[in-house]
Amino acid sequence: MTATDYLDLLIKSLLLAGIYAAMAVGMTAIYGVMKIVNLAHAGFLMLGAYFAYELFERFHLDPILGAMLALPVFFLFGMAVHWLLVRWLPKSDTPTLASLLLMFGFWLVLQNIGYLVWGNTAYSIFTPRSLASVRFGEISIPKDKLIVFAAAVVSLIVLQIVFARSWFGRSMRSLIQNPYAAAIVGVDDQKTARLSFAVGTAFAGFAGALLAILFPFTPDFGASFQLRAFVIIVLGGLESVSGVALGALILALLETFSINVPLPLYWHGWKFVYLPSSYQPAVSFVLLVVALLVLPKGIAGLLERKWRVA
Amino acid sequence: MKESSAFLAMHIHRRVARTLLLVGVVMFLGNLTWAADDAITIGIVMPTTGREAKPGLYQKEGIELAIKQINDQGGIMVKEKGKKLPVKTVFYDNGSDSAKAASLVERAMSSDHVTAVIGGYSTALAEAESVMPDRYKIPWLTGGAAATSIYSRGYKYIFGCLSPIALLGSTTAEFLGNLADQGKLKKGLKIALVVENTDHGVDYVAGVQDWIGKHPGYFTVVLNEKFDLGGTDFSGLLQKVKTAKADIFLSDAHLQDYITMQRQYLQAGLHHQVISYGARGPEADARKALGAGTDYILAALWWSDKLPYAQVQKFVADYKQMYNRGPDSWYAATAYDAMRILAKSIEAAGSTDGTKIRDALSKAELKGALIPGGVLKFGANGQAGYPFLVTQNKPEDKVDIVFPKDAATGPPVAPIP
Numbered sequence: 001m002t003a004t005d006y007l008d009l010l011i012k013s014l015l016l017a018g019i020y021a022a023m024a025v026g027m028t029a030i031y032g033v034m035k036i037v038n039l040a041h042a043g044f045l046m047l048g049a050y051f052a053y054e055l056f057e058r059f060h061l062d063p064i065l066g067a068m069l070a071l072p073v074f075f076l077f078g079m080a081v082h083w084l085l086v087r088w089l090p091k092s093d094t095p096t097l098a099s100l101l102l103m104f105g106f107w108l109v110l111q112n113i114g115y116l117v118w119g120n121t122a123y124s125i126f127t128p129r130s131l132a133s134v135r136f137g138e139i140s141i142p143k144d145k146l147i148v149f150a151a152a153v154v155s156l157i158v159l160q161i162v163f164a165r166s167w168f169g170r171s172m173r174s175l176i177q178n179p180y181a182a183a184i185v186g187v188d189d190q191k192t193a194r195l196s197f198a199v200g201t202a203f204a205g206f207a208g209a210l211l212a213i214l215f216p217f218t219p220d221f222g223a224s225f226q227l228r229a230f231v232i233i234v235l236g237g238l239e240s241v242s243g244v245a246l247g248a249l250i251l252a253l254l255e256t257f258s259i260n261v262p263l264p265l266y267w268h269g270w271k272f273v274y275l276p277s278s279y280q281p282a283v284s285f286v287l288l289v290v291a292l293l294v295l296p297k298g299i300a301g302l303l304e305r306k307w308r309v310a
Numbered sequence: 311m312k313e314s315s316a317f318l319a320m321h322i323h324r325r326v327a328r329t330l331l332l333v334g335v336v337m338f339l340g341n342l343t344w345a346a347d348d349a350i351t352i353g354i355v356m357p358t359t360g361r362e363a364k365p366g367l368y369q370k371e372g373i374e375l376a377i378k379q380i381n382d383q384g385g386i387m388v389k390e391k392g393k394k395l396p397v398k399t400v401f402y403d404n405g406s407d408s409a410k411a412a413s414l415v416e417r418a419m420s421s422d423h424v425t426a427v428i429g430g431y432s433t434a435l436a437e438a439e440s441v442m443p444d445r446y447k448i449p450w451l452t453g454g455a456a457a458t459s460i461y462s463r464g465y466k467y468i469f470g471c472l473s474p475i476a477l478l479g480s481t482t483a484e485f486l487g488n489l490a491d492q493g494k495l496k497k498g499l500k501i502a503l504v505v506e507n508t509d510h511g512v513d514y515v516a517g518v519q520d521w522i523g524k525h526p527g528y529f530t531v532v533l534n535e536k537f538d539l540g541g542t543d544f545s546g547l548l549q550k551v552k553t554a555k556a557d558i559f560l561s562d563a564h565l566q567d568y569i570t571m572q573r574q575y576l577q578a579g580l581h582h583q584v585i586s587y588g589a590r591g592p593e594a595d596a597r598k599a600l601g602a603g604t605d606y607i608l609a610a611l612w613w614s615d616k617l618p619y620a621q622v623q624k625f626v627a628d629y630k631q632m633y634n635r636g637p638d639s640w641y642a643a644t645a646y647d648a649m650r651i652l653a654k655s656i657e658a659a660g661s662t663d664g665t666k667i668r669d670a671l672s673k674a675e676l677k678g679a680l681i682p683g684g685v686l687k688f689g690a691n692g693q694a695g696y697p698f699l700v701t702q703n704k705p706e707d708k709v710d711i712v713f714p715k716d717a718a719t720g721p722p723v724a725p726i727p
Contacts, residue, residue, distance in 0.1 A: 008549065120367060121595065122566055131573065140579035258546075259546045259547065274550075277546065278507040278535070278537060278538055
C-alpha cells in the first residue's frame with residue numbers, strides 16, 4: 001500500500017468515527033444520568049431510519065433534513081417512553097437487571113412494531129448523491145458520508161455546549177458526579193432524568209436517520225451498531241461526549257487499519273502478516289474486553305487521572 | 311336439610327361438568343386425530359422476520375402456490391388411504407435464528423407430527439435444521455440451501471433442491487473462461503475473491519478455484535478474503551481489493567451485504583472488467599437501492615423468470631395472479647419445485663410414512679421442473695445437481711440470461727463500460 005492509500009484509509013476512518021460517535025452519544029447521555037444501559041437503542045436507531053425514509057418517500061424531504069426533524073420528534077418520543085416505562089424503574093447507582101430487561105423487552109416490541117408496519121423488505125434511501133464521491137487525485141470521499149460526518153460533528157459540538165453551558169447540562173453533570181450532593185443543592189433528579197432520556201432518544205433517532213442514508217435497513221437494523229455503541233461508550237468513559245468521540249475514533253481506526261496494516265508475528269521466526277478481513281468484527285469485542293479490564297473508566301478516565309497526577 | 315340438598319346438587323353439578331369436560335376433550339382429540347388422518351400436514355419452517363425474512367417469505371409463497379395448485383386438483387393420492395388427501399400446512403417463523411430453526415423443525419416433527427418439513431433458507435439455518443430429520447425419520451426438503459457441507463454428513467432424510475454452491479462458483483468461472491475464448495476478456499486476468507465467511511462463501515471459492523486449477527492460463531486469484539455477514543463498513547476490505555489491482559471482482563454475498571458493499575465499491579471509485587456477487591444481482595431491492603449502480607453485475611442463478619420453458623411462464627403468471635407481483639429472483643421457484651417433488655414422492659410412496667416417502671424422494675424425478683434443464687432429481691447425498699445460468703443486469707432495469715447460450719436472452723457485456 002502507498003502513502004496515498006493510508007491517507008485514504010485515514011480519511012475513511014475519520015468519517016466512520018463521526019458516524020459511530022453520533023450513534024453512541026445517545027446511549028452515553030442516558031447511562032451517565034440514569035445508569036441505564038439502553039438496550040432499546042437499536043430500536044430507536046431503527047425507528048429513526050424509517051422516519052427519514054417515510055419523509056423522503058412521502059414528502060421528498062432530503063434525508064439530512066429528515067434527520068434534523070428526527071431530533072424534536074424523538075425527543076418527545078423519549079419523554080413519552082420515560083413517562084410510560086422508565087420512570088417506574090428503581091433508582092440505582094449501577095445498572096440493574098430490571099432496567100436491562102425492560103429496555104431489551106422494549107427493543108423487541110419496537111422491532112415487532114417495525115415488522116407490522118414496514119414488513120421485512122430491506123429499504124434504502126437513494127438520492128442523486130448516494131453514489132457520488134468527491135475526488136482528490138487517488139482519494140475518493142463519498143459525498144453522503146461526508147455530509148453525514150459533518151451533521152454528526154455539528155450535533156456533537158452542540159450537545160457538548162449544551163452539557164457545558166446550560167442549566168440542564170449543569171444538572172446533568174452534577175447528577176453524574178454525585179447524585180446525592182446534587183439532590184441536596186436542589187437538582188430535580190426526576191426532571192433531569194426525563195430530559196436526559198429524551199435527549200438520548202433524540203440522538204438515537206437522529207443517528208438512525210443518518211445511518212439510513214448509508215445503509216439498507218430492516219426492522220432488525222441497529223443490532224450491530226448497538227454493540228459498537230456499547231464498545232465506544234465503555235472505551236470513551238461512560239459519561240462524556242468527548243470520551244465518546246475519542247472512543248469512536250479509536251474503534252474506527254482499529255477496525256479499518258487492523259486488516260490493512262501488516263502485523264508482526266513470531267512463528268518459526270519473525271514475519272509480517274495481514275489480519276484476515278473476516279476477523280474485523282472481532283476488533284470491537286477485543287476492545288470491549290480490554291477496556292473493561294484495563295480501562296474501567298475509559299480513556300477519558302485515564303487521561304483525567306494522568307492530569308491529576310501531573 | 312336445605313343446606314345438605316344444595317350441597318348435593320352442587321356436587322352433582324360439578325361431577326356432570328367434569329364428565330362433560332372430559333367428553334369434550336376426548337371428542338376434541340378424536341376430532342384432531344380424524345383431521346390429521348384426512349389431510350397431509352407439511353411443516354414450513356422459514357424466516358419471515360429477521361435478516362433472511364425477504365427470501366424466506368418468497369420461499370413460503372412458492373410452497374403455498376404449489377400447495378394451492380395441488381389442493382385445487384383434489385390433493386395427493388395416497389394409496390394406503392385409498393383416496394386423495396388435501397395438503398395442510400403448519401407454518402413456523404424461525405426469525406432467521408439458527409437455534410430457533412432447529413427447535414422448530416424438531417417441534418414440527420415430534421409434537422406436531424407433520425408428514426414432512428420444507429425449510430432451510432438460508433445455509434446457516436439449514437445446517438442447524440438438517441440434524442433433526444434423521445432423528446425423527448421424517449423427510450426434510452430445502453429449496454434454499456446449497457452448501458455441500460449440509461449434504462456431506464451422511465444424513466438420509468434431507469433433500470436439497472439447489473445445485474451445490476461450488477458449481478455456482480465453477481459456472482461463474484466457466485462463463486468468464488467463455489468470455490476469454492470469445493476474445494471479450496483477455497486470458498491471464500487477475501481475480502479478487504471477496505466472500506462471506508460462511509460455508510456458502512467457502513464453497514463458492516472452492517468452485518472458482520477448482521475451475522481455474524483445471525484450466526491453467528485463464529485466470530489467477532490475487533486476493534481471497536472473507537467478510538462477516540451483516541457488515542456495515544467495507545472500506546478496509548475494499549482498500550485491499552484496490553491494492554490487489556485485480557481485473558475481475560467476484561464476491562459471494564447475501565442481499566443486504568451485496569447492497570452495502572456495491573454502494574461502497576462505487577463510492578470508492580473502484581472499477582473492474584467484471585463484477586459478480588455470486589447468486590445476487592437482479593433483486594428488485596438492490597435495483598431500488600442502487601439504481602444504475604447495479605448495471606452489468608453478473609449473477610449465477612438456479613433460476614430466472616426469463617427461462618424459455620412453458621412451465622416457467624405458467625409459474626410466473628400463477629404467482630402474479632396469487633400475489634399481485636412477479637417472483638423476485640429464484641427463491642420462490644425452487645421452493646415451489648421442492649413442494650411439487652415432495653407431493654410426487656408421497657404419491658409414489660402411497661403412504662404418509664416418513665421412511666417410505668424418503669425412499670420415494672431418493673428415486674423421484676420431477677419432469678417439467680422450473681430449473682435449468684427442466685428435470686429435478688436428487689443425487690446420492692440428497693442434493694440436486696443441475697446446471698446454473700448466468701444473468702447480467704442491463705440498463706433500464708433489464709436483466710438478460712447470458713449463459714448458457716441455448717437459454718440466452720441477450721449478449722453478455724464485458725468488459726463493463
